[in-house]
Amino acid sequence: MSKYHATTILCVRRGKQVAIGGDGQVSMGDTIAKADAVKIRRLTVSDDHPVLVGFAGSAADAFALMEHFEAKLKESPGNMKKAAIELAKMWRTDRMLRRLESLLAVADADCSLLISGAGDVIEPTDGIIGIGSGGSYATAAARALFNHTKMDAKSIVREAMQVAGEICVYTNTHITVEVL
Numbered sequence: 719m720s721k722y723h724a725t726t727i728l729c730v731r732r733g734k735q736v737a738i739g740g741d742g743q744v745s746m747g748d749t750i751a752k753a754d755a756v757k758i759r760r761l762t763v764s765d766d767h768p769v770l771v772g773f774a775g776s777a778a779d780a781f782a783l784m785e786h787f788e789a790k791l792k793e794s795p796g797n798m799k800k801a802a803i804e805l806a807k808m809w810r811t812d813r814m815l816r817r818l819e820s821l822l823a824v825a826d827a828d829c830s831l832l833i834s835g836a837g838d839v840i841e842p843t844d845g846i847i848g849i850g851s852g853g854s855y856a857t858a859a860a861r862a863l864f865n866h867t868k869m870d871a872k873s874i875v876r877e878a879m880q881v882a883g884e885i886c887v888y889t890n891t892h893i894t895v896e897v898l
Contacts, residue, residue, distance in 0.1 A: 725757055726852030726882045726889040727772035729823045729830050730860050731845030732871040735897060736825045738770040739875035741883055742892030754892050759784060763791040769798055770896050774850030775820030783820055798826045802839045810837040821849045827898055852886030872897045
């Protein structure tokens with residue numbers, strides 16, 4: 719997963735709350751091209767079943783994948799796991815899609831998943847997903863906060879993203895957080 723530079727996305731689930739956060743840095747090589755990008759989206763296929771999506775990797779590839787994921791959600795309303803599995807199968811087998819370089823972290827009220835072009839659909843045991851170049855830093859910080867504080871999911875995401883932004887050169891501290 720470390721080949722996906724230029725971003726950090728973190729998803730944390732605690733109790734009935736799930737939050738996804740992303741930093742704002744877009745890097746091109748060793749240059750910061752933009753500092754305030756928004757790399758998370760709220761998809762509302764149906765009013766009663768919103769889905770949060772965060773992406774790491776190529777932005778154009780991620781937007782293409784989010785469109786396909788949204789289409790799969792429309793085919794299976796209320797069943798994010800099925801939509802994720804269908805996207806992963808299509809991503810892995812389609813000649814054009816398999817060239818896309820991105821990772822998606824998706825969450826709804828019931829589960830959080832990491833989706834990759836290798837066909838992976840992973841639901842973490844602890845409800846914490848970190849992707850992108852700063853994903854490991856953010857995950858480590860989130861696990862420590864989760865295990866040793868009573869902070870809610872949104873607060874954990876914000877604090878852990880701050881830590882990642884202070885360590886990873888491809889991540890900044892312009893943080894956007896969405897919550898369900």
